[in-house]
Amino acid sequence: MNKSKDFLRRKVEEDLKAGKYQEIITRFPPEPNGFPHIGHAKSISINFGIARDYQGRCNLRMDDTNPTTEDTQYVEALKDAVQWLGFEWDKDVHYTSDYFFKLYAYAKELISMGKAYVDSLPEEQMREYRGTVTQAGKRSKYAQRSVEENLELLEQMKNGKFQEGEHVLRAKIDMASPNMKMRDPLLYRIKHSHHFRAGDEWSIYPMYDFAHCLSDYLEGVTHSICTLEFENNREIYDWVLDTLKLEPPRPYQYEFARLNINYTVMSKRKLLELVEKKLVNGWDDPRLPTIAGLRRRGYTPESILNFCEQIGVAKANSVVDVAQLEFSIRSDLNPKVPRVMCVLDPLKVTIGNYDGKEELEASYYPHDVPKEGSRRLPFSKEIYIERDDFMENPTKGYFRLTPTQPVRLKHAYIICCKEIIKDEHGNIVEIKAEYYPDSKSGEDTSGIKVKSAIQWVEANEAKEIEVRLYDRLYINESPQNIDDLNPNSLKIVKNALIEPAVITQKPDVRFQFEREGYFFADPVDYTDKKPVFNKIVALKEASSQKKKTPQNRQKQEPKKVQIDGEVTPMTKEEEAKFEKYINELKLNPEVANTLARDKQLSSFYEEALESLFTPVGIANIVTNDIARELKQKDISALKYTPKQVAKLIEMVDNEIISTKIAKQVFEEMSKSGEEPRQIVDSKGLIQISDPSVLLPIIEEIIVKNPDNVEKYRAGNNKLFGFFVGQVLKATKGKGNPKVVNSLIEDRLNIIN
RNA sequence: UGGGGUAUCGCCAAGCGGUAAGGCACUAGUUUUUGGUACUGGUAUUCGGGGGUUCGAAUCCCUCUACCCCAUCCA
Numbered sequence: 079m080n081k082s083k084d085f086l087r088r089k090v091e092e093d094l095k096a097g098k099y100q101e102i103i104t105r106f107p108p109e110p111n112g113f114p115h116i117g118h119a120k121s122i123s124i125n126f127g128i129a130r131d132y133q134g135r136c137n138l139r140m141d142d143t144n145p146t147t148e149d150t151q152y153v154e155a156l157k158d159a160v161q162w163l164g165f166e167w168d169k170d171v172h173y174t175s176d177y178f179f180k181l182y183a184y185a186k187e188l189i190s191m192g193k194a195y196v197d198s199l200p201e202e203q204m205r206e207y208r209g210t211v212t213q214a215g216k217r218s219k220y221a222q223r224s225v226e227e228n229l230e231l232l233e234q235m236k237n238g239k240f241q242e243g244e245h246v247l248r249a250k251i252d253m254a255s256p257n258m259k260m261r262d263p264l265l266y267r268i269k270h271s272h273h274f275r276a277g278d279e280w281s282i283y284p285m286y287d288f289a290h291c292l293s294d295y296l297e298g299v300t301h302s303i304c305t306l307e308f309e310n311n312r313e314i315y316d317w318v319l320d321t322l323k324l325e326p327p328r329p330y331q332y333e334f335a336r337l338n339i340n341y342t343v344m345s346k347r348k349l350l351e352l353v354e355k356k357l358v359n360g361w362d363d364p365r366l367p368t369i370a371g372l373r374r375r376g377y378t379p380e381s382i383l384n385f386c387e388q389i390g391v392a393k394a395n396s397v398v399d400v401a402q403l404e405f406s407i408r409s410d411l412n413p414k415v416p417r418v419m420c421v422l423d424p425l426k427v428t429i430g431n432y433d434g435k436e437e438l439e440a441s442y443y444p445h446d447v448p449k450e451g452s453r454r455l456p457f458s459k460e461i462y463i464e465r466d467d468f469m470e471n472p473t474k475g476y477f478r479l480t481p482t483q484p485v486r487l488k489h490a491y492i493i494c495c496k497e498i499i500k501d502e503h504g505n506i507v508e509i510k511a512e513y514y515p516d517s518k519s520g521e522d523t524s525g526i527k528v529k530s531a532i533q534w535v536e537a538n539e540a541k542e543i544e545v546r547l548y549d550r551l552y553i554n555e556s557p558q559n560i561d562d563l564n565p566n567s568l569k570i571v572k573n574a575l576i577e578p579a580v581i582t583q584k585p586d587v588r589f590q591f592e593r594e595g596y597f598f599a600d601p602v603d604y605t606d607k608k609p610v611f612n613k614i615v616a617l618k619e620a621s622s623q624k625k626k627t628p629q630n631r632q633k634q635e636p637k638k639v640q641i642d643g644e645v646t647p648m649t650k651e652e653e654a655k656f657e658k659y660i661n662e663l664k665l666n667p668e669v670a671n672t673l674a675r676d677k678q679l680s681s682f683y684e685e686a687l688e689s690l691f692t693p694v695g696i697a698n699i700v701t702n703d704i705a706r707e708l709k710q711k712d713i714s715a716l717k718y719t720p721k722q723v724a725k726l727i728e729m730v731d732n733e734i735i736s737t738k739i740a741k742q743v744f745e746e747m748s749k750s751g752e753e754p755r756q757i758v759d760s761k762g763l764i765q766i767s768d769p770s771v772l773l774p775i776i777e778e779i780i781v782k783n784p785d786n787v788e789k790y791r792a793g794n795n796k797l798f799g800f801f802v803g804q805v806l807k808a809t810k811g812k813g814n815p816k817v818v819n820s821l822i823e824d825r826l827n828i829i830n
Numbered sequence: 831u832g833g834g835g836u837a838u839c840g841c842c843a844a845g846c847g848g849u850a851a852g853g854c855a856c857u858a859g860u861u862u863u864u865g866g867u868a869c870u871g872g873u874a875u876u877c878g879g880g881g882g883u884u885c886g887a888a889u890c891c892c893u894c895u896a897c898c899c900c901a902u903c904c905a
Contacts, residue, residue: 082851141905211833212833313834389854397841445862446868522863532864595866668881668891698884701891702890737884738885789849794849
């Protein structure tokens with residue numbers, strides 16, 4: 079299927095290959111304080127999916143560290159969601175509250191190490207002390223407390239000796255850290271609430287940042303996957319595990335972008351508001367993106383899993399088009415469910431020349447769905463068709479019944495309109511029609527060609543049903559608040575008519591109502607007396623059908639002109655260097671600029687120049703490759719000297735190696751610190767410039783790729799790079815690219 | 831404003847110095863007793879902008895821009 083791996087799976091594979099872990103263990107760790115939605119499904123799909131793909135395990139862990147918001151009903155909903163999606167968690171459900179004692183022991187250990195303290199600053203003051211994003215904070219005076227005092231205080235906190243807010247336990251890290259999360263984060267706070275599992279045993283509860291990493295560690299989790307907003311928390315995650323010097327292997331945290339879908343909301347807060355203000359009918363309202371809602375709407379687990387796979391996993395904040403979700407349910411249902419006929423807005427048709435009644439055999443599945451099954455359709459002179467399927471004054475391109483255009487009744491006869499009956503307001507109330515006796519479905523000898531076949535039901539045998547038609551919940555693509563709600567998101571049709579077999583035979587719970595869409599027997603409100611169906615999704619509409627052409631998107635808006643911001647001016651010293659570089663050393667201003675502005679770079683550069691005076695060549699490697707290294711590590715950590723770099727450039731200048739190989743040698747050198755010449759010799763990297771060696775290789779590649787040669791000669795110049803690339807690949811990068819280029823050019827321009 | 835992230839088609843998303851994958855959406859055609867499905871085509875001379883390095887850059891360097899996250903005793 080998708081042969082490209084996402085960044086998480088790539089990381090897992092890398093770790094497995096490196097032998098970092100014996101087995102992959104992931105976890106899905108929701109806080110049981112709300113109902114799961116399709117965003118949870120994405121996380122479930124990732125965590126359980128990775129475990130499955132790499133023969134690992136995935137835990138389901140309730141992150142229940144805040145007793146005031148959590149409840150067992152959510153635990154059940156969460157478990158249910160995972161199971162419904164078809165996953166099995168490893169062993170029993172885990173709870174962070176299971177680890178309260180262990181976590182407490184770790185906390186005492188941190189205190190003993192002098193890495194944590196009980197702070198007693200009032201909440202407001204603590205906030206002030208934290209500083210701001212631009213200003214460093216300052217540490218509380220309570221950070222001075224002795225280990226013994228801290229231990230004593232924590233014990234008392236645990237035993238409920240204090241009021242909420244009186245004390246907290248904090249990690250002693252760095253009140254001046256540029257990462258706000260690292261300014262002595264809270265580890266424990268006092269809460270006298272009743273915990274739904276731990277009861278009243280604890281008066282202190284661990285904070286996320288303390289509990290999560292350790293819970294992962296205790297469970298042997300290898301890859302702790304969470305959403306982007308925890309990026310800043312990763313540093314604490316690492317700090318806690320590293321500071322406690324836990325026995326390896328330890329877990330590492332990775333973040334992905336949470337799911338957003340247009341025309342709906344995903345945040346707990348907004349979902350809750352909809353339910354509480356009764357703007358929807360509970361958490362399982364089929365318009366909601368909750369698992370319960372989707373499920374009641376009729377979405378299948380497969381369709382949701384497919385959706386999650388389709389949209390992929392990445393780190394860019396994005397909004398997925400609902401059309402993608404709709405596609406996933408349609409394509410899941412299309413080959414599975416029976417087709418039946420239902421009329422939502424009935425228009426009576428009386429077939430004047432038909433007498434009596436009969437039953438027609440009709441397959442549940444169309445010719446392209448390889449499934450068996452059929453039912454009998456009662457037929458008589460009185461039937462109903464969809465009001466939309468008749469037009470007195472048809473628009474151009476209308477395929478269905480008109481005063482002059484016949485239409486086929488699906489599985490039955492072709493009819494034509496003879497008379498239109500209207501009421502006193504001019505509304506059409508009935509069509510008088512006639513049928514063609516020799517046009518019966520399957521044995522049609524009439525020779526009449528119709529443009530369309532429409533659904534219908536027999537008047538006396540049809541069953542009345544309620545149909546709930548759902549549309550997108552919001553009118554806006556990115557809804558802000560309840561003003562953006564779609565007033566027509568739910569339309570209830572009380573008296574729709576459906577063929578009897580659906581009710582009496584009950585061949586399935588999901589159906590395609592022919593030409594309408596996919597529908598699901600509502601699992602809550604459906605009774606034999608009053609059947610209720612939910613519309614899952616409409617059929618895809620052909621373009622000519624579309625009411626509102628989503629106005630052909632204004633093609634290419636004039637490209638926005640980006641205005642460059644101001645560049646911070648150089649200092650005098652930098653300016654002097656810059657002048658020297660361009661004037662004396664003849665460097666390109668751009669290169670000179672980067673060099674002059676970076677002290678480490680320029681000093682490295684100048685030192686290298688002392689061993690070999692090739693100002694331009696050395697400048698290039700310093701500003702490009704060495705600059706890259708310096709982003710990762712300090713200059714003192716470099717394994718090579720300026721002199722070695724000079725040696726490398728010397729080889730390029732003397733055409734012993736190509737610039738391409740130089741990159742390779744550089745990489746090797748930065749890993750091992752070996753002398754460049756030695757690397758070149760031991761690996762045999764000297765470049766090949768001899769045409770007599772190169773030519774046969776080129777010839778072979780040209781013979782192997784006749785179609786590309788063709789395309790190139792037809793004017794596809796991009797392909798030139800392809801040939802160069804192939805030759806270089808064949809020579810393991812050693813071909814002299816300049817020579818290769820000119821040889822290929824010559825060769826390709828010879829017409830055979 | 832300090833720090834951490836992200837930017838590739840209308841929407842997702844591969845790509846990791848050598849021919850810009852794929853899906854959705856859109857579009858044209860074929861098949862069709864669903865204006866459905868299926869099938870066959872068409873859709874990025876270009877990767878947020880500008881420079882630089884290189885024989886060759888979406889990929890490396892510099893710089894600018896836009897958006898997201900962080901100052902809960904929430905997770």
